[in-house]
Amino acid sequence: MLLGALLVSSCSIDKLYQSSQKRKASSFEQVGFDDLARLYVDKQNVDEVEGIYSVSGIIIKKSKAFLTGEEKEKIVEQKDNYSKVAIFRDQQKSDREYFEVSLDKEGLPSYSIRGEFNKVAEGNILVYKHFEPRNKVLNYTFTYDAEKNMLEGIRTETSGSTVITFKLTYLKLFPKKN
Numbered sequence: 001m002l003l004g005a006l007l008v009s010s011c012s013i014d015k016l017y018q019s020s021q022k023r024k025a026s027s028f029e030q031v032g033f034d035d036l037a038r039l040y041v042d043k044q045n046v047d048e049v050e051g052i053y054s055v056s057g058i059i060i061k062k063s064k065a066f067l068t069g070e071e072k073e074k075i076v077e078q079k080d081n082y083s084k085v086a087i088f089r090d091q092q093k094s095d096r097e098y099f100e101v102s103l104d105k106e107g108l109p110s111y112s113i114r115g116e117f118n119k120v121a122e123g124n125i126l127v128y129k130h131f132e133p134r135n136k137v138l139n140y141t142f143t144y145d146a147e148k149n150m151l152e153g154i155r156t157e158t159s160g161s162t163v164i165t166f167k168l169t170y171l172k173l174f175p176k177k178n
Contacts, residue, residue, distance in 0.1 A: 033086075033101075033103065033106070033108070033111060034052070034084075034086075034103050034106070037052055037086040037088075037101075037103070038052065038174055040088070041086075041088075041174065041175055042174075042175060046175060047089045047098075048144070048146055048177075049087060049089070049098055049117065049126070049144055049151070050087055050088055050089050050098070051086070051087060051149075051172045051173070051174055051175055052084065052085070052086050052103065052172070052173045052174040053084070053085050053086075053087065053151065053170040053171060053172050053173060054081045054083075054084055054170070054171045054173055055081070055082060055083040055084070055085055055168060055169070055170055056078075056079060056080045056081055056082065056168070056169045056171070057077075057078070057079050057082065057166065057167065057168050057169070058075060058077070058078045058079075058166075058167045059075070059076040059077045059078070059164065059165070059166055059167075060073060060074070060075055060076065060164070060165045060167070061073070061074045061076050061162060061163075061164050061165075062074075062162070062163045062164075062165070063161060063162040063163070064161050076164070083102060083104055084102075084103040084104060084173070085100050085101065085102055085103060085114070085170070086100070086101050086103055087099070087100050087117065087170075088101070090116075096116040096117070096118055097117060097118050097119055098116065098117035098118075098126075099113045099115065099116050099117075100113065100114050100115035100116070100117070101113060101114065102114050113131070114130065114131055115128055115129060115130045115131060116128070116129045116131075117142070124143050124144040124145070124146070125141065125142070125143055125144075126141075126142040126143075126144060126151070127139065127140075127141060127142070128140040128141070128142050128153055138155060138166075139155060140153035140154060140155045140166070140168060141153065141154055141155070142154075142168075142170075146177065149171065149172035149176050149177060150169065150170065150171050150172065151168075151169070151170035151172075152167070152168070152169050152170075153167065153168040153169075153170075154166070154167050154168075
């Protein structure tokens with residue numbers, strides 16, 4: 001019993017020491033993942049889709065009025081610049097061409113891959129799989145506009161006579177084409 005209490009208090013003291021170490025300011029120069037991503041896409045032979053993006057989204061609900069049958073369209077939610085992501089070309093995995101990492105949280109020891117992009121055979125169309133908690137996957141169809149440095153994606157869900165459209169806009173922040 002005494003040994004168990006000693007081990008628990010020892011672990012607690014260790015955790016307390018580690019957390020106090022994390023809060024101390026380092027005398028070394030710090031670099032964040034965002035900065036590393038910028039260095040990567042700035043120095044390498046960058047694919048036009050790769051880069052750092054600001055993400056905006058809108059949800060539109062279309063339905064028919066009950067008595068008149070008139071079609072109504074309503075913006076359910078709209079968020080501008082709600083997230084920042086980095087998209088990297090993946091040459092190690094053969095089942096995806098690009099992967100997406102969120103840059104919203106800083107100082108993490110690792111970053112979760114939140115989505116995968118694959119180009120359709122020709123043109124500027126990409127298929128995007130967005131990973132949600134509990135293994136839910138949402139599929140979007142994207143177009144890439146090199147002139148505007150922008151990706152635009154769309155996904156629809158139908159429930160009875162109601163159609164809900166999810167639109168995502170990725171505006172490239174870095175590197176931009178001149």
